[in-house]
Amino acid sequence: MSFIPEDKVSDILNTADIVDIVSEAVLLKKAGKNHIGLCPFHSEKTPSFTVSPDKQMFYCFGCGAGGNVFSFLMKHEGVTFPEAARILARRYGIDIPTNTMSAAQKKKITERERILSVNRLAMAYFQDTLDRAASGQRGRDYFKKRGIANEIVKSFKLGVVPGGWDNLFNYLSKKGVPHHLAEKSGLVVDNQRGGFYDRFRDRVIFPIFDTGSQVIGFGGRVLDATLPKYLNSPETPVYNKSRSLYGLNLAKQKCREAGSAFIVEGYMDLLSLWQHGIKNVVATLGTALSSGHVRILKGYAPKVMLVYDSDEAGLRAARRSIEVFDEGYVDARILVLPSGHDPDSYLLEFGSEAFLHLAKGALGAIDFLIESSLKEHGLSIEGKVRVISDMQVHLAAINDNVARSLYIKSLAEKIGVDDTAILDKVREAVADNHVRKSRKGSMPAVSAGEDHHPERGLTKTVETRFGKIERQIIAMMLQFPKMLPNVMENNLLDFFADDDLRFIGRLIIDHQTPPLRSVSDLVSKVDNPEMAKLIASLAIGDDVWGYDGCLNLIDQFMARNRVNENTLLQKIKAAEANNDHGLVVQLLKEKQLQVQKKINKKIESVGGESL
Ligand SMILES: [Zn+2]
Numbered sequence: 020m021s022f023i024p025e026d027k028v029s030d031i032l033n034t035a036d037i038v039d040i041v042s043e044a045v046l047l048k049k050a051g052k053n054h055i056g057l058c059p060f061h062s063e064k065t066p067s068f069t070v071s072p073d074k075q076m077f078y079c080f081g082c083g084a085g086g087n088v089f090s091f092l093m094k095h096e097g098v099t100f101p102e103a104a105r106i107l108a109r110r111y112g113i114d115i116p117t118n119t120m121s122a123a124q125k126k127k128i129t130e131r132e133r134i135l136s137v138n139r140l141a142m143a144y145f146q147d148t149l150d151r152a153a154s155g156q157r158g159r160d161y162f163k164k165r166g167i168a169n170e171i172v173k174s175f176k177l178g179v180v181p182g183g184w185d186n187l188f189n190y191l192s193k194k195g196v197p198h199h200l201a202e203k204s205g206l207v208v209d210n211q212r213g214g215f216y217d218r219f220r221d222r223v224i225f226p227i228f229d230t231g232s233q234v235i236g237f238g239g240r241v242l243d244a245t246l247p248k249y250l251n252s253p254e255t256p257v258y259n260k261s262r263s264l265y266g267l268n269l270a271k272q273k274c275r276e277a278g279s280a281f282i283v284e285g286y287m288d289l290l291s292l293w294q295h296g297i298k299n300v301v302a303t304l305g306t307a308l309s310s311g312h313v314r315i316l317k318g319y320a321p322k323v324m325l326v327y328d329s330d331e332a333g334l335r336a337a338r339r340s341i342e343v344f345d346e347g348y349v350d351a352r353i354l355v356l357p358s359g360h361d362p363d364s365y366l367l368e369f370g371s372e373a374f375l376h377l378a379k380g381a382l383g384a385i386d387f388l389i390e391s392s393l394k395e396h397g398l399s400i401e402g403k404v405r406v407i408s409d410m411q412v413h414l415a416a417i418n419d420n421v422a423r424s425l426y427i428k429s430l431a432e433k434i435g436v437d438d439t440a441i442l443d444k445v446r447e448a449v450a451d452n453h454v455r456k457s458r459k460g461s462m463p464a465v466s467a468g469e470d471h472h473p474e475r476g477l478t479k480t481v482e483t484r485f486g487k488i489e490r491q492i493i494a495m496m497l498q499f500p501k502m503l504p505n506v507m508e509n510n511l512l513d514f515f516a517d518d519d520l521r522f523i524g525r526l527i528i529d530h531q532t533p534p535l536r537s538v539s540d541l542v543s544k545v546d547n548p549e550m551a552k553l554i555a556s557l558a559i560g561d562d563v564w565g566y567d568g569c570l571n572l573i574d575q576f577m578a579r580n581r582v583n584e585n586t587l588l589q590k591i592k593a594a595e596a597n598n599d600h601g602l603v604v605q606l607l608k609e610k611q612l613q614v615q616k617k618i619n620k621k622i623e624s625v626g627g628e629s630l
Pocket residue numbers: 058059060061068079080081082083084
């Protein structure tokens with residue numbers, strides 16, 4: 020991280036607000052002095068993801084992810100520290116000079132930015148062609164025929180590329196874009212004969228943006244009968260399909276306001292909804308909805324409505340979505356349009372009010388599957404048996420016990436069967452699931468002999484007990500810095516058994532900056548994300564610190580430390596009495612190590628070199 024100048028890092032930390040940045044991606048609710056939400060890094064149903072505006076830190080009590088605003092961006096966007104710094108700098112108008120970087124460093128961080136700038140060039144070319152070029156006439160005709168208003172063409176920065184193999188390639192070359200970079204952006208393809216050709220030819224172009232409205236990729240739709248009808252950019256260092264949702268950059272505010280999002284399958288469906296005033300809508304990009312998508316979406320809307328134009332597509336999605344949504348905990352409903360309609364034709368014929376009315380009656384995934392199965396098999400005895408066997412697996416896949424039993428009840432009522440009969444079937448399927456799961460992930464059995472190792476057992480307990488109190492002391496240092504002088508006076512850190520905790524303690528003492536943003540600053544001093552997590556976990560807590568309690572904690576720690584030392588001495592004595600020479604030698608070595616550690620600490624603390 021060294022090549023972002025330190026003063027710039029602290030400029031960013033002083034200006035950026037972690038609540039703002041996290042809110043872009045996570046729906047946060049105020050809870051006391053913190054904000055909480057559903058963690059974007061693991062699946063959970065009750066929020067354990069905590070953001071502290073005072074400390075400018077986040078921490079998840081569920082998965083242990085944590086850190087400052089840099090750590091959040093790095094983890095959430097999958098970027099390096101310098102990239103995160105640049106994203107924040109750009110956002111807050113802080114200028115970061117590049118001349119202090121080595122060539123290799125420059126290359127690494129700028130690759131992403133260079134691809135983004137190639138994308139911007141290409142987008143301008145596509146837009147310009149649509150706007151005024153003679154060769155853009157087919158594109159203009161297409162959007163006109165589909166009834167897409169000019170204002171929407173502008174908002175979504177739509178474009179067109181004429182037929183021909185190298186229109187864009189030549190344009191980029193003229194603009195000085197190196198060939199290998201153009202290829203990396205996914206816009207041109209190596210023809211294996213020393214040349215390149217355009218990936219997108221004779222298509223209308225839909226630029227794909229990230230939530231920060233940077234253009235990360237493109238989609239293209241044919242203007243004639245060529246296949247494939249739709250073509251997207253390949254994955255690049257800036258474009259990841261399973262994390263990107265088309266239209267989210269423009270829809271995110273609307274999704275928050277509405278508390279829900281429509282998910283459609285393609286660009287044109289999305290534009291149709293938009294055209295009819297329904298703007299809380301996103302589209303998946305030629306991939307099935309992934310749990311990555313759900314995690315992103317749940318930051319904007321607790322409810323989603325999947326829109327399909329056929330029963331089959333709806334069924335497929337409903338089956339898939341039970342798992343995807345159960346994991347991400349979003350209320351998902353399936354809206355299948357009347358047969359023969361896609362969103363565009365439906366809206367044209369019936370208007371947005373009818374569409375929204377239809378959406379209101381849309382069923383949740385399980386109810387949708389039940390209804391579909393009933394429609395298929397009917398209510399004859401045989402039909403009922405089929406319905407139950409259809410639903411057995413899906414009901415078993417629901418993790419929430421309460422939800423599961425409610426669905427069982429509702430199915431039982433619908434088909435007039437006793438719910439215990441269905442419950443039995445579901446139990447069978449659940450047991451089946453468990454057997455499969457435990458076979459897959461079972462751990463090798465531990466032999467009984469290994470467990471009966473009193474020495475090891477004892478040290479382990481002492482260590483963890485120590486670990487706990489050491490954690491408390493570091494938490495106290497972070498949350499109640501008034502105690503720092505006492506910690507230093509008593510040289511508490513010298514007695515720490517846990518190297519990581521001792522390291523953090525020293526860091527705190529070395530950087531006794533004003534307390535407000537200090538914790539977040541501290542995180543920027545460590546390279547290791549594990550260390551950042553540890554600091555976050557200790558800094559964010561509900562502990563209430565009082566002076567007396569702290570003194571008590573320090574006393575306890577010192578007393579335990581003496582006990583530990585004595586325990587070792589006692590063990591040595593006992594081993595000597597038992598004539599267990601092997602053990603004596605081992606314990607003496609341990610003792611020697613302890614002494615050596617202490618000597619080293621003393622030497623370090625007077626500024627000398629350790630032995
Ligand atoms: Zn988490």
